[in-house]
Amino acid sequence: MSDPDEHPGVLVVDDEQSILGIIELWLGDDYDVQTATNGSDALEALDETVDVVLLDRRMSGLSGDEVLAEIRERPGSYQVALVTAVDPDFDIADLAFDSYVTKPLDEATVRQAVDRLLARATYDDLLQEHYAVAEALATLENEKTDAELSTSEAYQEAVDRFAELEKQVADRSGSLRRDDLVNSMPSHELAADPTAGSKEAADE
16 A cells, blocks of 8 residues: 555556556556556566556466456455456456456546545455445446346356345444435445445335
8 A cells, every 4th residue: 555645556567568658648647657568577566555456457478367366365455457458258257356447448437447446445345345346247237138147157146245245234334224325435436336226216
C-alpha cells in the first residue's frame, strides 16, 4: 500500500509498449505509474508502493492469469484488473481478479477502473470479495446468452458464492435496510453489483 501522502501507485503490465505509453500519459498526473512489458518484470516491480495492477491477460512468457495467481500468493493486498481484447469466457469465474476491463481502452474507462479499485482497497476482505464476484457475474452476463449461462457449472458456482457473500454482508449489517445499504454505495460500485437494488425493485 502506498503512503497516504503520496499518489496511489499503479503498475501497468502489457507487452505492447504503445499501450503502456498511452496509459502512463492518461494516469501520470494523478498516480505514481510504473510499467512492465512482461510478467517476470511485473512481479519484480511489485512492492508496497503498488496499490493497483492493470494486467494484460494475453502476454508472451508468463500469461496474465499466471501473474495473477502469483500475485495472490504474495503478502499484500493488491487490487488487480485484468485487461484484455479477448471476450471473457466462463474460466474467469475461477480467477481471483478484482475487475475485468476489455480493450480497446479509453482514458475514461481506465480512470474509472483505477478509481473503483482504489475505493475497494479500503473495504475489508468480505466486501472486496463481494464486489469482485459481482463484477465477474456482471461481465459474464453481459457477454453470454441466457442459454449459455444456464448450462455453465462455473457460472452457477459463482452465483451460489455471491448468494453466500450477500447473506454474510446482510447478517453483519444487522437491522440496516437493504435500500439504505444500496444508497450508501458509490455509484460506480452500484454498476458493478448486478443485484444492487434488486430487492427494492421487486417490492415495488
